[in-house]
Amino acid sequence: MGQHNPRNVLPRTALRGRSQSVADRVAQGLGLFSIGLGLAELLAPRAVSRAAGLDGHEGVVRAYGAREVATGLAILSSHDATPWIWGRVAGDAADIATVLFGAPEHGPGRARRDATLAVLAGVTALDLLCATALTAEKGGRRTARADYRERSGFPGGTRAARGAAQDFETPRDIRGPEALRPWRREA
Amino acid sequence: MRALVWHGTQDVRCDSVPDPEIEHERDAIIKVTSCAICGSDLHLFDHFIPTMKSGDILGHETMGEVVEVGSAAKSKLKVGDRVVIPFTIICGACDQCKRGNFSVCERSNRNKHLAAKAFGHTTAGLFGYSHLTGGYAGGQAEYLRVPFADATHIKVPQGISDEKLLFLSDIFPTGWQAAVQCDIEPTDTVAVWGCGPVGQMAIRSAILLGAKQVVAIDRVPERLSMAEAAGATTINFETDSVIERLNAMTAGKGPEKCIDAVGLEAHAAGTVDAMYDRAKQAMMLETDRPHVLREMIYVCRPAGTLSVPGVYGGLIDKIPFGALMNKGLTIRTGQTHVNRWSDDLLRRIEEGQIDPSFVITHTEPLERGPEMYKTFRDKQDGCIKVVLKP
Numbered sequence: 001m002g003q004h005n006p007r008n009v010l011p012r013t014a015l016r017g018r019s020q021s022v023a024d025r026v027a028q029g030l031g032l033f034s035i036g037l038g039l040a041e042l043l044a045p046r047a048v049s050r051a052a053g054l055d056g057h058e059g060v061v062r063a064y065g066a067r068e069v070a071t072g073l074a075i076l077s078s079h080d081a082t083p084w085i086w087g088r089v090a091g092d093a094a095d096i097a098t099v100l101f102g103a104p105e106h107g108p109g110r111a112r113r114d115a116t117l118a119v120l121a122g123v124t125a126l127d128l129l130c131a132t133a134l135t136a137e138k139g140g141r142r143t144a145r146a147d148y149r150e151r152s153g154f155p156g157g158t159r160a161a162r163g164a165a166q167d168f169e170t171p172r173d174i175r176g177p178e179a180l181r182p183w184r185r186e187a
Numbered sequence: 188m189r190a191l192v193w194h195g196t197q198d199v200r201c202d203s204v205p206d207p208e209i210e211h212e213r214d215a216i217i218k219v220t221s222c223a224i225c226g227s228d229l230h231l232f233d234h235f236i237p238t239m240k241s242g243d244i245l246g247h248e249t250m251g252e253v254v255e256v257g258s259a260a261k262s263k264l265k266v267g268d269r270v271v272i273p274f275t276i277i278c279g280a281c282d283q284c285k286r287g288n289f290s291v292c293e294r295s296n297r298n299k300h301l302a303a304k305a306f307g308h309t310t311a312g313l314f315g316y317s318h319l320t321g322g323y324a325g326g327q328a329e330y331l332r333v334p335f336a337d338a339t340h341i342k343v344p345q346g347i348s349d350e351k352l353l354f355l356s357d358i359f360p361t362g363w364q365a366a367v368q369c370d371i372e373p374t375d376t377v378a379v380w381g382c383g384p385v386g387q388m389a390i391r392s393a394i395l396l397g398a399k400q401v402v403a404i405d406r407v408p409e410r411l412s413m414a415e416a417a418g419a420t421t422i423n424f425e426t427d428s429v430i431e432r433l434n435a436m437t438a439g440k441g442p443e444k445c446i447d448a449v450g451l452e453a454h455a456a457g458t459v460d461a462m463y464d465r466a467k468q469a470m471m472l473e474t475d476r477p478h479v480l481r482e483m484i485y486v487c488r489p490a491g492t493l494s495v496p497g498v499y500g501g502l503i504d505k506i507p508f509g510a511l512m513n514k515g516l517t518i519r520t521g522q523t524h525v526n527r528w529s530d531d532l533l534r535r536i537e538e539g540q541i542d543p544s545f546v547i548t549h550t551e552p553l554e555r556g557p558e559m560y561k562t563f564r565d566k567q568d569g570c571i572k573v574v575l576k577p
Contacts, residue, residue: 013558016558017555017558018198018557018558019232019558020561021561079196146568147409147412148416148548148569149415151413151416151545152545153542153546154417154541154542156540158418161541163396163397164395166396170370171527173286174368176517177517
């Protein structure tokens with residue numbers, strides 16, 4: 001297709017007038033959320049484990065807190081948050097598995113377990129949406145829209161261009177050492 | 188006036204800022220008619236270059252019309268002159284400028300104490316490229332103050348479009364210098380890593396300078412297609428082994444000349460050294476990701492030359508210096524001495540040897556600059572080069 005008209009196809013990857021997209025902003029929010037949740041899990045593991053229906057699992061909750069803080073810091077300090085948001089998705093899976101198998105299915109803790117699973121499902125959905133959007137914003141084979149095989153940049157054609165600037169003399173301070181030259185122009 | 192202003196990591200906005208004024212008798216003010224986003228601006232966007240401050244105006248690829256001239260610049264410039272502004276600010280009179288080493292001008296960096304601390308000695312002032320290089324306002328704006336304007340300009344004729352001339356400010360001479368530094372012989376294979384704007388110019392420069400074979404390495408299909416258009420052979424590093432392909436193309440001997448047009452943000456997914464660099468960068472133990480440098484040193488033919496126009500900012504790790512030394516490789520680096528090449532390159536444009544506008548994929552109003560930074564960074568929409576119109 002040679003030339004292409006970007007105005008027709010330019011995707012809205014950023015907020016109008018800003019360099020950050022909605023997904024970038026959501027990723028930053030998730031980073032802050034990670035740090036907040038992680039600090040709560042580190043500093044008050046008993047309260048968090050009780051709220052999640054995971055009484056007696058304070059050690060696991062504390063370890064997950066360290067994971068959340070590390071992921072949050074990585075998201076906020078990274079130049080590309082995409083892999084870290086996918087990391088959050090993996091963490092969500094671990095959280096869901098822990099609550100599913102660690103919290104009681106029956107008895108007084110069940111309501112807290114179900115509520116925690118509902119919250120985790122919502123957070124997982126948000127993480128997935130964000131990770132997918134960030135991944136989609138990167139260009140690559142899948143997003144290639146243009147073919148520039150007609151843009152040689154040589155008005156006289158590529159054949160005429162080969163060696164067209166051989167009148168140029170490399171300055172003395174840039175020329176390679178004589179001893180290493182495989183070919184001499186004056187030969 | 189309106190200008191693209193850096194507010195923090197990945198946060199660029201189009202703001203209203205005060206108009207620039209003549210601050211020194213050698214200054215001039217130009218009304219910007221076209222400016223562009225450079226690949227090296229993305230290093231600022233991603234905040235890999237230190238000493239940026241919120242409020243800094245970006246941009247170092249600019250051209251326009253002179254609207255005001257300081258008293259000491261009037262012998263060289265007058266109101267109404269059409270000029271391209273080189274990204275390196277030069278005094279034109281220091282020892283380095285006299286030698287043509289304009290990018291290491293000894294006078295134009297007004298924060299030379301910072302540069303000397305970081306690099307040992309100062310380098311030239313640059314437009315819109317951190318306080319390490321002088322903290323000068325950049326040209327992604329409606330107006331630009333040009334310090335040392337009597338030396339820091341390229342006069343261009345009327346009757347040729349902005350699009351053909353604008354890249355004399357940076358990417359065309361940068362690609363040209365990268366190829367010139369290779370001292371190309373007609374028997375040479377020149378391998379170019381990175382098919383962004385500088386890589387595209389380096390490919391075409393190597394062809395003009397008579398290389399036997401030019402090989403372009405990237406992973407983005409549209410960039411590879413643009414490299415093919417010039418007559419380069421391409422390698423997609425995501426699907427092929429760069430080292431195996433380069434050796435196969437050179438009877439097992441490796442390319443004589445290698446150009447790194449990637450710099451500090453090399454993308455090399457899935458290699459051990461790439462993971463190592465990412466981890467060290469996350470722990471702030473390494474500033475740059477030098478995968479391309481390592482690969483060039485490894486694959487280059489013994490007694491060959493490495494040319495590095497790609498920007499590096501700080502510290503790199505695990506460079507196979509043993510291979511570099513034992514193979515007797517020559518390495519040539521540096522920001523571009525734009526004015527050293529500009530007259531010759533302007534002639535080549537006028538003669539029709541090359542039309543640098545081939546690289547422009549997006550032309551947008553200045554207000555859309557912030558969005559275009561992201562589109563360019565993420566290689567969306569076939570984006571290779573963005574020109575902005577204030």
